[in-house]
Amino acid sequence: MQQPSFTTDWFSHNIPTWEQVISPHLRSLPSPKVLEVGAFEGRSSVWLLQNFPALRLTVIDPWAFTNDASEDTFKRFKNNVAPYSERVSVMKGKSQLMRSLPDREFDLVYIDGEHTSAAVIHDAVLGFELLKVGGLMIFDDYQGGDKTVMYPKPAVDFFHQAYGALNRLELISDSYQRIYRKTDGIAPPQY
Template identity: 35%
Template sequence: MSNNLEERYSLNGAKYLAQQKYSEAIALYKQGIETDPTLMSNYWHLCLALLLQEQESEAMATWLSILEKADIEKVNIWTLDLVKVLIAEAIRCEAVSDFESARKMYGYAGIARSEAWKKVKGYKFTDDWFSKNAPIWEQYLIHLASKPEINILEIGSWEGMSSCWLLDNILTHESSRITCIDTFEGSIEHKLEYNDSYIKSVQERFDFNISQTGVSNKVTKIVGSSQDVMRSLPLINYDMLYIDGSHLASDALTDAVLGWGLVKVGGLIVFDDYDFKFPNSVDAGQDTKIGIDAFLKAFCKKVNILHQGHQVIVEKTSC
């Protein structure tokens, strides 16, 4: 009986999606879930239909509600099923040259995998500014994965999500290490958005999440200003520099210039928040992009731009 129901919802839902009748598809999949909550495919296609309808919050809430009920084994299986649905839609979009929609679907797939990863590992993150970057990092950092003596320098760690991802996915060799620099006091925009008690608890969550990796011995945490700390770090030592500290253009540029001599030739420099804009009432004219563009212009003969989007990834090609 359930096989017949699944086939029925699959065929009718696919028809609605193909006709861009997303509201009808959403209603159909919700009806299917009410009829038989054990037909998991209805949940995955409901998430897809909600995303196509640009109801991202509801799609995420649907996915998270499923994760809450799942044991570790089911989390991995169900995540794979949802990702397959999202990737299939991304491939369909690419086939009709809708590359923007394809990019979004790949991004959603990355977020789904990230949520499963967080649950399996028991991490406690209150913010997620990283998951959308994971698919890009998988593409450009794969050559570093599991290699011995890989060293990464991270400026701006916050609760440690990017650090934990690197430890779980790239720095898996016992000799690989990461150095994390942060004041743990937040930047200008954080102080406007969060209260003091929340900001004071960030370092504690960073420490907890790093402990959940099981390899906290690979992490050197340095509390302080990046522009002070980097002056004392060893030259030509790092395979990757990740700049995700202050969003001020002047700070992003200074971090990049100070970090330049620390990165090996052939190493990567990754800038976050290329598209970040300050409100006019805060620091108009100091958007992150200004600082990154200044660095790229000055070092254009010495870097190869690999990726330019929300993040910018460059390879250092010469000293």
């Protein structure tokens, strides 16, 4: 089998946390369904596909940078996931494509697309509806970003406050990434 090939590594530093927090969840399911928003060259995608042979992965990414490398990146992604292609569904476009997916379909949603706070809150709100109760949601770069424009933290903090107030989530890992479990929640007040 051809080895995957990458030019950039935004993922490997997360593996210890994923092994501790994500792996037990995915192993407890016969055929876990995962949605990844922002796949780039597929480094995190390949890790999931390699480690969980029954896992089915949906990825959303426009693969449309303004430089000439975008088509190369998409080609590299496709080559990297080719050995698992029957388990991968590729949606080429922005994260708005989440609107076309069924509610409560996924066991894990990984938010790693556009890193502006505005995009992260958009992706969090749409992605949360696609998650099953008991499913996990990962936010990349909670402790990263440039603290100005590319800055997921304010969005994740708002998401935590807004959904936490309705008991709809539980924070299960707080390090470089944040990981939440979706809980049943309480009914919102009636007016």
